[in-house]
Amino acid sequence: TLPLSLICGPCQMESREHALEMASAIKEIADSLNMGVVFKTSFDKANRTSLTSARGLGMEKALPVFAEIKETLGMPVLTDVHEPDQCAAIAEVVDVLQIPAFLCRQTDLLVAAAKTGRVVNVKKGQFLAPWDMRNVVAKLVNSGNANVLQTERGASFGYNTLVSDMRALPIMAQNGAPVIFDATHSVQQPGGQGTSSGGQREFVPVLARAAAAVGVAGVFIETHQDPDKAPSDGPNMVPLHALKDLLKTLQALDGIAKAAV
Amino acid sequence: TLPLSLICGPCQMESREHALEMASAIKEIADSLNMGVVFKTSFDKANRTSLTSARGLGMEKALPVFAEIKETLGMPVLTDVHEPDQCAAIAEVVDVLQIPAFLCRQTDLLVAAAKTGRVVNVKKGQFLAPWDMRNVVAKLVNSGNANVLQTERGASFGYNTLVSDMRALPIMAQNGAPVIFDATHSVQQPGGQGTSSGGQREFVPVLARAAAAVGVAGVFIETHQDPDKAPSDGPNMVPLHALKDLLKTLQALDGIAKAAV
């Protein structure tokens, strides 16, 4: 088993400059820890709570920025896809196509993403049992693409709350696809702030540490140099200045977890 | 407040003949009870548990059948939409566009459905609190379409289980849009049968009666002349022969509920 990897970036692509700065800063941190890293950011927040929330740069403006990040930083990039039509164009630039949790059972989207041949990272729906990811992963693999990652991001627990069942990690691992733990969205409070989702940033390290100690292929952590001013997911993004210390702890836990398994 | 209406049909359109037969039988039952009815069936099951499950006739073959049902039976029809692109073509024939529960937060789909001007029935996500339907309904209304129905179909409750919180019905009603109770999918056991979802047909009347006594604009009930042979949702469809008695009871409960409010 490989050491812990990282999927990291700001929730949404705010501008070319911001994306490049964040990617560069994250790359530097990961390199200093000798940790594999994929840069994540969204070009479109397609399921915001409210119609008036900011949705992001859009695909046309975002793809050249992803290309530039790859070229200048030599860093693989990940973004989420929402419609089957988008997959081919995005796959020309982006290394990892991510299926959002709400869409993890949309067959056409899964098939279209799989057919690109790119790595597909599928998030587990908040409504899905961990053992049912087997069927989701099979839709991808049976479409001819075995390069699949699966990401735990919390399960519905009453109203406006998610809970992270750490048992899900080894259960999902039985599917054969590497398991990522998304510490950012697992602390989301869906709809918990009226017209936007809330979050509990202080619990990101708590859950990330728990997952690393259980043993995962990677962690997914959104970060921002000033989360409180971010256009989305601010309440649950880790401040950039706190990232390195958190990752160091996770690496140490990962070493013990993988020696013990 | 109007008396209880019905949205009813087989889960998926199996063939022209089957759809016409079912629509005709349902129309006859509803007419005999003087109950308003919309025929519901799906042309595509886009989020089946498994890649190999039957998906239905497809849009091209289904639209003429919907047109024929409307013309020959004078019955409004409802079907679900999955991609923004589909909405305009479907709206040329179909009276009510339904947004599936998993997709209830996909802004583009909601906007595209709303822009057709047709009635939009949006199902509440299994992951959504009832008070958060306010934001979903607002996305539709603020896109210029006030003809909105909202449907309760159960909330995630642990793994492979949904629970119907009857408090959701009056909470959702505060949004202003009429509330439908989907008694069929509320008894689904998501993923509960390995490669397909299970269900508990015996609880459809239980939950439908509870909802009618609380007070709803309509009930959504899938039916089939032989549920055990249906290609999808067989475990939770009501047999056609049992439909009339159930509706009679629901009408009686509805009368009391609406007199009491």
Next chain:
Amino acid sequence: TLPLSLICGPCQMESREHALEMASAIKEIADSLNMGVVFKTSFDKANRTSLTSARGLGMEKALPVFAEIKETLGMPVLTDVHEPDQCAAIAEVVDVLQIPAFLCRQTDLLVAAAKTGRVVNVKKGQFLAPWDMRNVVAKLVNSGNANVLQTERGASFGYNTLVSDMRALPIMAQNGAPVIFDATHSVQQPGGQGTSSGGQREFVPVLARAAAAVGVAGVFIETHQDPDKAPSDGPNMVPLHALKDLLKTLQALDGIAKAAV
């Protein structure tokens, strides 16, 4: 099947005078509706959220009041028991011994209550699946007492919230013991107000109507002439002046439910 019965009273016995007034008022309402009624009140709130919350009159002062209510009003009485030792003395006066939900698996308490020969009403734990009440009822019956009632009062649903699964009513009924729906505690928000439990009085009629339409032996409703001044469960007690109209609606629903089964 018998028509709907009622278990009703103020949450706790505040004084002899208050108990007698409430019992008399409730008796008059039930009699006017020809509805069987048991007077319920607690002499000790043994599991209050906080140490400083009011606990009630205590057993010694309460038992003569129960005796007086029975004698002067000819009304059976119910109260909850907390320790095996209390059961015999309470059973000398009280007709129905109630096992609190948190204690529904305490074998010694169940056996002691059963041995008195009195009717035992056991509440389903918030942590218990409806099919597991089979084991709870069996503990009572196998202790030689078949006079058992079982009461649904909501299941844990995330934090500080209960949900009422209406499927629980027919599932529990399969045990053979009559099923009561507790509409008061089902709308409790456990711990939801810091140092006391909150509640949502406006949903008592919603859930009571749902349960009556499903079909139950009885409903459990706490009432108070001035709930906002009650020492416990004020937020979820029905005002006395609203009780009669609610019961009329429930009777009508019950008639339809029991004709339909």
Next chain:
Amino acid sequence: TLPLSLICGPCQMESREHALEMASAIKEIADSLNMGVVFKTSFDKANRTSLTSARGLGMEKALPVFAEIKETLGMPVLTDVHEPDQCAAIAEVVDVLQIPAFLCRQTDLLVAAAKTGRVVNVKKGQFLAPWDMRNVVAKLVNSGNANVLQTERGASFGYNTLVSDMRALPIMAQNGAPVIFDATHSVQQPGGQGTSSGGQREFVPVLARAAAAVGVAGVFIETHQDPDKAPSDGPNMVPLHALKDLLKTLQALDGIAKAAV
């Protein structure tokens, strides 16, 4: 902050010989790891699923065995209490009185346990939010006893399932009382085997590791030399031969967690 401690033993006291053997073996393991340990076993399983399940040796026979373990092994001992009456007698011998989760809101039991002056370990109810343990701990402290431990053992999650919310650990820690993670009962499947509770032994290390990485004062792990033959909780006890390796891993995780906080 102190390094990780251990509460450990077989679920129930099966015999004097068995208890002594288990205590001795556990002591040897803990000593070899330089880990503080308290021996735990129950003299009475007062809330078994079924009336016919084995309940244990009983208090009279068990107390001398606890005394012998303390004397011969120099090991502190813990057992659970069920009735206020029992507390004083048990406290004469036993070092830590444990309040079962179902009983965590029973005021009289909490007060009686607190009054003994012994350490009280109160388990968090499956129905309780982590922030509501504040009230439970306050009942003990305000009864004059500040020697309180609080134990997380899972929260109700749908039917027959518990989930361990790792956020509960730091939330509970804010109460000031040291937090223990009970890895054994957190993997219980309440009522999940018809007339007894099931469990998932394979997840004990998973959850214990997660908790240690988050940071706790101690872990609670039940063990048995042959769990499949144990009279209770067999499905979720760790085999004695696997205990040492698990504890080593937990110690390593604890070191990192406590350095990082």
